[in-house]
Amino acid sequence: MTTRPVRIGVQLKPQHADYAQIRDAVRRAEDLGVDIAFNWDHFFPLSGGRDGKHFECWTMLGAWAEQTSTIQIGALVTCNSYRNPDLLADMARTVDHISDGRLILGIGSGWFEHDYTEYGYEFGTAGSRLDALGEALPRIEARLDNLNPAPMRKIPVLIGGGGEKKTLRFVAKHADIWHTFADGDELTHKIGVLKGHCEAVGRDFDEIEVSVNLSGDPGATETPEGHGEEQRALGATLFTLGVGGPDFNFDALSRWVAWRDQVNAG
Template identity: 60%
Template structure:
């Protein structure tokens, strides 16, 4: 399957006013990025720990109204913070909001098992263990997919599922079962081995994993690494940018790289 190279920008919802985030989202769509992501946390992950920060899902509903072309989602939703059926309904609702006059939604359901302990402690969620959180994600995804079949109105399209993480025993099996997109920070050198393991999981669950789009992060990487990831099969490249001043010059650089490789 031949895929175009896509660029997704994670507008990290930290250290900036919402007005500035709105302006950045609008400008990024005008610049020509393919996807806009945020993250699903309650506190900043860098800089001042108690700095400005906004909640992911309500922000995405706003972005769905602000934009008309880009796809959008979290990189990634934390499965622990919301009931699976509620997650499905929220995703379906943003899917419809983002459809606008076209009738086809632009929402990507990016999800993962969660990891930032402060979120759990401050908001009263049980942190558990990495294994228990992955087990909860594995149990949640079938419920989410089933709820999508019951909602009225139904989603406007088969909502793409992006799963983040690279754990070989549990995460990649969940990816093989449920993901349309697999996101990781895996190096170009290690990616072939991870893909072999993913293929083994796909064989076990009866899935052709070549259907799954590969996604990887560009931050703190140069074009040589991006080219190596591209050679290894990655076609969705993400770049995280943070407030208070979102770096759009770096975004423009990677847009030029994307366009040159797609030419």
Template identity: 55%
Template sequence: MATIRVGVQVQPQHADFDGMRAAWREADELGADTIFCWDHFYPLYGEPDGKHFEALTTLGSMAEVTERAQIGALVICNSYRNPELLADAHRTIDHISGGRAILGIGAGWFQRDYDEYGYEFGEARDRLAQLKADLPRIKERLGKLNPPPVGDLPILIGGSGPKVTLKLVAQYADMWHSFGDAEAYKSKNDILLQHCADVGRDPSEIERTWGLHGDLGAVADDLVAAGVTHLITGIGGDGRGYDLGPLRELIAWRDRVNAG
């Protein structure tokens, strides 16, 4: 069985920046394999005008204060920044972190971000079409930058739309992220396997990462049995900082599974 990895999304909302910084350090010391933020301008739940921080600058700080975990956003919204800039910023974050950056990206969906910051929200198909156009630009720019990334700088694509998103995963992604139960994973993975066959991609090259919602014990074993190898729990702020209890539980579960 493949080695299982686990991560945490320290959601940059409802907390002070010092609280986020402390949570990243603690997650790193606990042994999380990956630490993520997200890319929004306002909280997704709780007080809608509560504390919140921007993703790329947050990632620069995360890169500086952690030592071993891979870091990234789950996920960057493609609509908010020029694709060449996104590539360059992540290359720079990769250097700050010593080669631990992940470029996580998705088409975008949170309309308030778009409306408040002056981006055109449009239709989902338009945002997906833009992601399809921008991914090759990101790959091309990564190949031109001097100096190049230190590490592999894997591309993670978030989402599970069967016609466009999963085809983009097959074409461009080193990691694929979505969420749901084991049956949802299996049905979406079957579609991904077909896209991989269609484009000549070895599906084993794509790490399956999956978001956990609710009780760990109820879903984690089933997801791993279905083929997921990387589970990620999300933790929101509690006013000033974060309670990493769910991550501790997830790491203990990982260690038991990997020990056989």
């Protein structure tokens, strides 16, 4: 079992809520002691009706950077297709400064076709979007290295996805955090694949934090003491619960935070 401390994230889904409710939710998440507050990078709701209320990702992160003082913030995840890589690096550096060094740069290749078509981006294929991500990551790193002023710290990069030939190779080369929806035997298999990519590029796998997604209210099979311990035994240490508006109920999140504190206290 890994000795890396357990961390708890919350993904505040920026849909079906007024911004005042989202603002209140991120404040409450920080007060609760959550480690990371994520939003997502879409232009329309992903559930509950496509025409519902929705807000843009990076504008929101800039506001969160000013509003909060301790919680880390980021997108789970930024869609690489929507912004020039050099611009995205500059945006990330700026939000990192606004937040005094609390930004996580989450990024993925993109998948939600409705976003692309409505906003005029070329959807392409899964392969072409992954190739574009592979080309963007070195450009982002190079731009971050040349900005004045530099970022407050080396901004942690989170890459989301589980593709074994391309995505996990990108994780091995570029990521500090790997976010996955995999579980059980699938998670074990993909960690093995990632270790192979790390060995191929000369990277220490232990430098990469394994992040897993949680959903809904932990029930009989998804409790911190049960499901959380199972995933932790497989190597996961960052657990992110998605919470939707407009109410942003944190009852389940509170239980995960309490479990984190118990585990980390040893």
